[in-house]
Amino acid sequence: MSATPLLELRGIDKSFGPVQVLRDVALSAFPGQVTALVGDNGAGKSTLVKCISGIYPTDAGEFLFNGRPVSIHNPRDAAALGIEVVYQDLALCDNLDIVQNMFLGREKRRSLVLDEPTMEQMAADTLAGLSVRTVKSLRQQVSSLSGGQRQTVAIAKAVLWNSKVVILDEPTAALGVAQTAQVLELVRRLADNGLAVVLISHNMNDVFAVSDRIAALYLGQMVAQVKTTDITHAQIVELITAGRSGALGLNAGNGSNDTGGEPAAAPGAAR
Amino acid sequence: MTSAALPDQESVATPAAVPTLTSHVRGYLSRVRGGEIGALPAVLGLIVLCTVFAIMRPSFLTTANFANLFTQGAAVTLIAMGLVFVLLLGEIDLSAGFASGVCAAVLANVVTVLGYPWYVAVLAAVLTGVLIGSVLGMLVAKIGIPSFVVTLAGFLAFQGIVLLLMEEGRNISVRDPVLVAIANRNLPPALGWALAGLAVAGYAAVQTTRYRSRAARGLVTDPLTVVLARVVGLATVLGTTVYLLNQERSFNVLINSLKGVPIVVPLIAVLLIAGTFVLQRTSYGRHVYAVGGNKEAARRAGINVDRIRISVFVICSAMAAIGGIVAASRANSVDPNTGGSNVLLYAVGAAVIGGTSLFGGKGRVLDAVLGGAVVAVIDNGMGLMGYSSGVKYVVTGVVLLLAASVDALSRRRAAASGGR
Numbered sequence: 001m002s003a004t005p006l007l008e009l010r011g012i013d014k015s016f017g018p019v020q021v022l023r024d025v026a027l028s029a030f031p032g033q034v035t036a037l038v039g040d041n042g043a044g045k046s047t048l049v050k051c052i053s054g055i056y057p058t059d060a061g062e063f064l065f066n067g068r069p070v071s072i073h074n075p076r077d078a079a080a081l082g083i084e085v086v087y088q089d090l091a092l093c094d095n096l097d098i099v100q101n102m103f104l105g106r107e108k109r110r111s112l113v114l115d116e117p118t119m120e121q122m123a124a125d126t127l128a129g130l131s132v133r134t135v136k137s138l139r140q141q142v143s144s145l146s147g148g149q150r151q152t153v154a155i156a157k158a159v160l161w162n163s164k165v166v167i168l169d170e171p172t173a174a175l176g177v178a179q180t181a182q183v184l185e186l187v188r189r190l191a192d193n194g195l196a197v198v199l200i201s202h203n204m205n206d207v208f209a210v211s212d213r214i215a216a217l218y219l220g221q222m223v224a225q226v227k228t229t230d231i232t233h234a235q236i237v238e239l240i241t242a243g244r245s246g247a248l249g250l251n252a253g254n255g256s257n258d259t260g261g262e263p264a265a266a267p268g269a270a271r
Numbered sequence: 272m273t274s275a276a277l278p279d280q281e282s283v284a285t286p287a288a289v290p291t292l293t294s295h296v297r298g299y300l301s302r303v304r305g306g307e308i309g310a311l312p313a314v315l316g317l318i319v320l321c322t323v324f325a326i327m328r329p330s331f332l333t334t335a336n337f338a339n340l341f342t343q344g345a346a347v348t349l350i351a352m353g354l355v356f357v358l359l360l361g362e363i364d365l366s367a368g369f370a371s372g373v374c375a376a377v378l379a380n381v382v383t384v385l386g387y388p389w390y391v392a393v394l395a396a397v398l399t400g401v402l403i404g405s406v407l408g409m410l411v412a413k414i415g416i417p418s419f420v421v422t423l424a425g426f427l428a429f430q431g432i433v434l435l436l437m438e439e440g441r442n443i444s445v446r447d448p449v450l451v452a453i454a455n456r457n458l459p460p461a462l463g464w465a466l467a468g469l470a471v472a473g474y475a476a477v478q479t480t481r482y483r484s485r486a487a488r489g490l491v492t493d494p495l496t497v498v499l500a501r502v503v504g505l506a507t508v509l510g511t512t513v514y515l516l517n518q519e520r521s522f523n524v525l526i527n528s529l530k531g532v533p534i535v536v537p538l539i540a541v542l543l544i545a546g547t548f549v550l551q552r553t554s555y556g557r558h559v560y561a562v563g564g565n566k567e568a569a570r571r572a573g574i575n576v577d578r579i580r581i582s583v584f585v586i587c588s589a590m591a592a593i594g595g596i597v598a599a600s601r602a603n604s605v606d607p608n609t610g611g612s613n614v615l616l617y618a619v620g621a622a623v624i625g626g627t628s629l630f631g632g633k634g635r636v637l638d639a640v641l642g643g644a645v646v647a648v649i650d651n652g653m654g655l656m657g658y659s660s661g662v663k664y665v666v667t668g669v670v671l672l673l674a675a676s677v678d679a680l681s682r683r684r685a686a687a688s689g690g691r
Binding site: 075076087089091092093094095096100104105106107109112113114117120121124137139141144 | 305307484485488490491552553554557558560561563564565567568569571572573574632633
């Protein structure tokens with residue numbers, strides 16, 4: 001786990017016509033850590049994610065990947081760098097099975113024919129690497145899976161390609177208590193496997209359960225990036241709703257008070 | 272809580288458990304209960320219909336009539352096979368019937384009026400189909416007109432084009448021996464056996480190769496008994512069919528001998544194998560299913576959705592062209608009504624009765640063949656019973672409605688059981 005962030009954004013601006021959605025936003029994601037991205041509705045979380053994944057072009061600002069400046073113009077650029085996004089609506093095909101979904105658009109082939117055994121084996125290895133034991137058969141259709149299992153498949157699809165940064169957009173929003181616990185455990189395991197994980201969530205319990213660092217957006221500005229252990233539940237809520245909390249937030253450092261240089265004491269210590 | 276909410280999925284499964292015959296059968300039954308009924312209604316319907324007609328009209332069971340079923344149903348089945356691709360995307364092609372008519376008219380004009388050899392005519396007909404499909408697909412994918420409207424317009428326009436190509440209602444005869452042979456001649460009995468043997472051997476080879484390669488990698492395989500049962504099942508069906516078709520079915524052997532597998536049967540079989548291969552074993556086929564299942568997911572996975580949508584209309588119209596060639600061959604001529612009247616609805620009915628979903632994402636080329644058999648049996652059996660075409664239309668319409676209800680209900684059922 002290096003001290004340089006795997007993914008670092010600096011001074012990102014983004015406007016839709018006259019509306020400025022992101023204002024000088026900075027964000028760092030470290031390998032082996034879960035960075036929670038929090039903020040109220042309309043704070044710009046989803047826009048920021050779409051800028052990172054190359055769906056939206058940015059107006060200003062720079063991307064650093066492993067310390068080197070890079071440019072991301074489209075989703076393919078992001079994928080080439082190893083940045084994968086798991087969207088809220090999962091983007092799975094109900095009528096295909098788990099393996100088919102995981103390899104969708106990137107099927108393994110031998111000349112013209114699909115190489116099913118290889119794909120099934122790779123899918124099985126990936127799920128085993130994430131210690132997923134909840135799916136009965138890799139050949140069952142996604143329509144027969146529970147919400148938590150679908151989320152698991154979507155996450156496994158994102159890590160299948162040796163990705164380095166995984167961004168999860170509200171992975172637990174639609175899940176019950178037990179399934180939320182399963183998915184959070186999986187999120188933690190991704191970070192423990194050395195990936196940089198960015199978790200977008202509205203649920204403060206989830207954020208505190210799983211994250212190492214918290215980045216708070218308020219009306220398009222990054223108001224704080226702090227270690228989870230250095231902040232309380234109440235402070236985060238204040239940052240989300242008012243943009244400041246005591247010494248943190250707007251007019252008190254404006255997102256530059258980044259303490260994430262060194263990794264948190266131990267992964268999962270916050271739990 | 273976990274185990275209460277998800278009874279058999281979340282319980283710690285043992286993925287390495289070797290499936291036995293019983294677990295395989297149980298898995299199949301639970302899938303059927305969950306709404307994945309596939310071609311089951313078509314197969315059951317076929318058995319029931321054949322039994323009823325056989326009891327009511329013994330002439331239904333003669334080998335001559337058995338051979339008739341194939342040539343009668345061939346054109347509709349071929350069109351239905353193409354329609355499966357369009358239906359897989361949740362689209363519809365209402366113009367397929369008259370598209371086959373246009374292609375047949377082109378065939379007849381090229382071979383009879385212009386006097387070119389048969390292969391030039393066939394090529395011209397298929398290319399006409401490809402052109403029609405490209406135009407329809409472009410209008411649907413690029414302009415964004417609903418396929419229902421585009422193809423309804425095509426339905427009317429192509430009807431007019433057939434009339435124009437026929438010079439206001441005259442019919443053009445097709446006398447080329449090769450073209451006439453497609454739907455009217457039979458294979459030599461020995462060749463029929465050879466092809467059937469080849470098909471069974473090929474199927475067995477594919478099945479065992481898959482079994483071996485999966486077993487070698489330690490992946491879960493179907494039980495060997497099931498693999499064996501599939502091969503034996505295919506061998507039985509093909510063997511019986513070829514045996515029956517190889518019987519003499521001429522009324523007077525001295526005048527002409529009439530036996531062997533009709534030439535359209537291997538034609539359909541080859542296209543069935545090709546279509547199944549494309550849909551099940553290539554990434555193109557996988558993308559067709561993906562676009563039919565969740566267009567947005569397919570787009571995000573980097574699949575060129577527009578290209579897939581155009582391509583299925585091209586395949587559908589090209590298959591319609593082949594259906595039109597067979598229809599022209601069977602009638603020895605092309606008239607302004609070729610591909611008209613009930614052809615399109617029979618073809619849509621065949622695909623849906625066979626288990627292809629009207630909602631997209633579910634279906635196989637084999638469905639069209641099984642459904643085509645059901646439609647052919649209804650048409651043929653009702654004809655033998657002496658019912659008027661009015662009654663035939665009503666019954667076929669009811670069967671289509673029944674199949675669509677089964678499709679809609681099984682989809683609801685799948686949604687209910689899938690939401691666990």
